[in-house]
Amino acid sequence: MDMSYDYTPSEKVQIFLSNINNTKYNREIITGVKKFIDGDVPDDMKSFYSPEELKEISDLDGSSRDVQARMPVKITRHYFEQARHSKSLQRLIKASPNETLNLEGAEDPGKQMSYSPLEGMIHKYELALLYVASTCSAHCRFCYREELIAKKEVTRPDGTVAPKGLARIPEVHGYVKKHNEIVAAHGGRHPETGRERLREILMSGGDPMVLGNRNIAQWLCALAEAGIESIRIGTKELAFFPARFDESFLEMLDGFHELFPEVNLRLMVHFNHPDEFLKKDENGTFMENPEGGYEWLDDTRASVKRLRARNWINIDNQAPIIKGINNDPDALRIMQRELKRNGVENHYFFCGRDIVGYKAFNVPIEEAWRILNESQKGLSGVEAHARLSITHYKGKTEVVAVTDESIPGVPGAQKGVVIFKLLRSAADAKERCKVAIVGRNSQAIWFSDYNDRVVFDEAGLWSMYDIAPMSLQHAA
Numbered sequence: 083m084d085m086s087y088d089y090t091p092s093e094k095v096q097i098f099l100s101n102i103n104n105t106k107y108n109r110e111i112i113t114g115v116k117k118f119i120d121g122d123v124p125d126d127m128k129s130f131y132s133p134e135e136l137k138e139i140s141d142l143d144g145s146s147r148d149v150q151a152r153m154p155v156k157i158t159r160h161y162f163e164q165a166r167h168s169k170s171l172q173r174l175i176k177a178s179p180n181e182t183l184n185l186e187g188a189e190d191p192g193k194q195m196s197y198s199p200l201e202g203m204i205h206k207y208e209l210a211l212l213y214v215a216s217t218c219s220a221h222c223r224f225c226y227r228e229e230l231i232a233k234k235e236v237t238r239p240d241g242t243v244a245p246k247g248l249a250r251i252p253e254v255h256g257y258v259k260k261h262n263e264i265v266a267a268h269g270g271r272h273p274e275t276g277r278e279r280l281r282e283i284l285m286s287g288g289d290p291m292v293l294g295n296r297n298i299a300q301w302l303c304a305l306a307e308a309g310i311e312s313i314r315i316g317t318k319e320l321a322f323f324p325a326r327f328d329e330s331f332l333e334m335l336d337g338f339h340e341l342f343p344e345v346n347l348r349l350m351v352h353f354n355h356p357d358e359f360l361k362k363d364e365n366g367t368f369m370e371n372p373e374g375g376y377e378w379l380d381d382t383r384a385s386v387k388r389l390r391a392r393n394w395i396n397i398d399n400q401a402p403i404i405k406g407i408n409n410d411p412d413a414l415r416i417m418q419r420e421l422k423r424n425g426v427e428n429h430y431f432f433c434g435r436d437i438v439g440y441k442a443f444n445v446p447i448e449e450a451w452r453i454l455n456e457s458q459k460g461l462s463g464v465e466a467h468a469r470l471s472i473t474h475y476k477g478k479t480e481v482v483a484v485t486d487e488s489i490p491g492v493p494g495a496q497k498g499v500v501i502f503k504l505l506r507s508a509a510d511a512k513e514r515c516k517v518a519i520v521g522r523n524s525q526a527i528w529f530s531d532y533n534d535r536v537v538f539d540e541a542g543l544w545s546m547y548d549i550a551p552m553s554l555q556h557a558a
């Protein structure tokens with residue numbers, strides 16, 4: 083496709099952009115373990131890592147097990163304040179030598195480069211994802227974009243090797259328009275890829291909220307002018323620096339909404355644990371609000387309220403279930419209840435991806451399903467909307483059910499089965515909602531751990547690797 087796109091914002095957009103308050107923020111970020119080693123951090127942060135922890139990490143610097151090269155260390159003052167009283171958040175944010183004990187994993191998780199028509203764009207469904215920033219205010223150790231954030235070299239389908247780059251506004255604007263014109267001229271499907279009209283864009287990275295208000299507005303307007311109907315912003319900023327969602331940001335969004343009232347905005351937020359947004363007393367117990375529910379951190383609550391005051395903005399939470407961080411049904415139950423009560427939808431929980439070093443973080447698939455199922459006991463129907471998803475190379479896949487009973491006479495099903503449902507296929511929309519069933523393996527943390535026990539696979543999750551259901555193997 084022609085890559086020499088040009089885009090000039092319309093006059094109304096140019097006037098809007100020139101009036102934006104491009105507020106600067108001081109997140110008081112500490113980057114790198116060396117700052118802690120050198121004592122170059124505020125006094126109250128000096129004991130965040132013990133001397134032994136610092137030595138163990140720095141001993142690995144420059145080696146094949148370099149922890150900071152796998153994923154750079156970064157924390158905000160706000161997150162530090164919550165993490166100092168929370169083992170779960172410490173595990174999320176503090177580097178550990180365990181991360182590089184086993185460096186198995188995919189250099190390009192989800193084979194994203196196979197779906198990348200432009201630098202920084204992943205186009206799979208009627209939705210495309212953009213890398214608009216290559217960092218976040220702080221860095222989760224389990225990050226499933228570690229290859230982007232750590233600027234690792236990735237092999238592309240054409241054989242070239244280079245770090246993943248960021249998307250650029252003119253190219254993306256031009257690509258969306260061109261794609262949609264071709265789709266419209268061919269009865270609703272692209273003649274080569276079969277994809278539908280591009281209606282939605284997920285701005286991601288990294289975290290788009292590290293960009294200034296004007297830069298975010300440039301993206302929003304360019305996408306709206308290209309014909310995008312719904313824009314998502316994937317962000318963990320409500321956890322890392324909630325004050326970012328201040329009046330100046332909301333003023334910018336209001337201005338955007340005035341210009342493009344039909345464009346829906348969704349914040350795809352990322353809370354892993356209620357410790358990230360609830361107040362605790364000196365015993366470490368969540369503080370009940372006499373008027374109902376629990377007490378939220380003031381900044382976080384105020385930011386959510388500001389967003390919720392606009393009925394054209396939706397907020398959805400999605401988070402992976404990670405070992406030692408939130409593999410805890412009680413924490414997840416409180417989180418789902420409190421988020422829904424405050425107008426944040428519970429969208430997805432994820433099984434961890436096969437990133438480099440994933441064995442240090444991922445909870446077995448069947449265990450993640452049990453944890454989520456357990457956490458939803460006692461929740462009302464509307465509070466328990468979240469599904470458990472795992473991102474297969476073919477597309478987003480739900481872990482629908484795990485059974486305890488065997489299925490008599492079915493090879494591979496003696497210990498019960500796991501049922502997967504392909505929620506959508508990046509390559510073929512017709513495969514939506516097709517199912518695969520495998521025999522149980524309580525240790526399985528990735529699809530390949532079920533290779534020897536596929537029972538039924540109409541979704542083709544294993545046939546793409548030439549693995550046939552056991553009944554067919556026996557028949558052959």
Ligand code: SF4
Nearest residue numbers: 218221222225288318
């Ligand atoms: S917020 Fe998301 S992209 Fe940023 S470090 Fe955490 S997991 Fe990675």
